[in-house]
Amino acid sequence: MDIFDTILTFLERGSHSVLATVVRRTGSAPRDVGAKMLVTDEGKVFGTVGGGQLESEAYGKATEMMGKDATAMVHVNMDALQVEDRVMLCGGNVDILLEPVTERHRPVYEAVGKCREDRERAILFTQFGPDGFAKSLIRGDGTVVGDAVGQETVKWCVRLVSNPATELSGNTFAEPVRITVPLYIFGAGHVSQHLSKIAKAAGFSVTVIDDRKEFANHERFGEADAIVTGQFQDVFPSLDFTGNEYAVIVARSQEQDALVLEEVLKRNTRYVGMMGSRRKIDIILNSLREKGFDEKATTGIHAPIGIDIDAETPQEVAVSIVAEMIKVKNAKH
DSSP states (O other), rough: OOHHHHHHHHHTTOEEEEEEEEEEEEEOBBOTTTOOOEEETTTEEOOOOOHHHHHHHHHHHHHHHTTOOOOEEEEEEEEHHHHOOOOSSSSEEEEEEEEOOOGHHHHHHHHHHHOOOOEEEEEEEEHHHHHHHSSEEETTTTEEEEEEEOOOHHHHHHHHSSSSEEEEEEEEEEOOEEEEEEEEOOSSHHHHHHHHHHHHTTTTTOOOOOSSSTTSSSTTTTTEHHHHEEOHHHGGSSSSSSSSSSSEOOOSHHHHHHHHHHHHHOOSEEEEEEOOOHHHHHHHHHHHHHHTOHHHHHOBBOOSOOOOOOOHHHHHHHHHHHHHHHHOOOOOO
C-alpha cells in the first residue's frame, strides 16, 4: 500500500501518526530525498527512510512527538556512526523531517493520491519549524489544496511542476508528487546490475532487493533509488504494493525465485516477470497451483521473462526485460 493510502487509512481510524521524510542527503546514504516512513501511535511502521540506526533515531523521535502539533528535524551523521560503532555500513549525512499527520490535511493526502492516479504532476509543499506547520498541494495550473500559500510561492511551485525537483529552503520543503513507475528487482546479480541502469534510464523508480550486502550496495547499484537488504521473506512489509508496481524476479536459486514469486502473487502488481528455463518455471508454477493459486493468478506471469530477441549476454537480457516492461506500461487499455 502506498504511504499516502496508509495515512488515509489511519486517519479514518482516528489514530495519531507521524510522517518522516528524508529532506536532505549527502554522501552514500541508503535512501534518496523524498523517502518516507510512517510511524503510528500503535508503534507500527510503514515504508523506510534507510533502516538501521538512522531509522531507529527517526522512530524514537517520532514516538516522542506523537500526538503533538509540532514538527522536528532529525540530523544523522552516518560517518560518525560508522567510526564509533560501525552500525551503519554507508557514509554521509541525512536530515529527516518529522511532521504530525493531521485531519485538517486529509484533503492534501487525498489530492496526492488523485494526482498519482491521474498521473498529474504537482508539488507537495510543507512549511515547518517554530513559525508553525502547514501543508499544501500545488498543481500545474496554480490551484492549491490545503493551507493557503502566497502567490510567489505558488508561482515558484508551478515552475517546479514543469521541472520536477525537490527543494529544501529554510523552513520549507517542496517535493514533486512521484508518478514514476516503481520497479522491484529481486536479486542483485549481473543481470540485475544492467537491468537497474537501463530501467532507471527508461524512467522506472528502481529498488534492488537481495539478502547479500556484498551484492546489494550502492557501489554496484549507484543509480538505484533504493536498496533493501534482508531475507526475501522478511522484506515485503517494507515494500509498497498499490497495483502499479513492476516485479522482476532474478534471484540466485530456484528456491528463492519460488519464494519471492509466491509472495508477489499475494499482492497487486502491474507486471511480474521471472527469469529461468521453461522447465524451472513449470516446476515453480505447478508447485504454486498445488498450494491453491489459480490459473488466473499464474497466467499473467511473464516467464520466461523479456521480449524474445535471442539475448545471450546479461546486457542483452536486461534490454529484453526493460523492453517488455515498457510494452506493458505503454499498452492501451
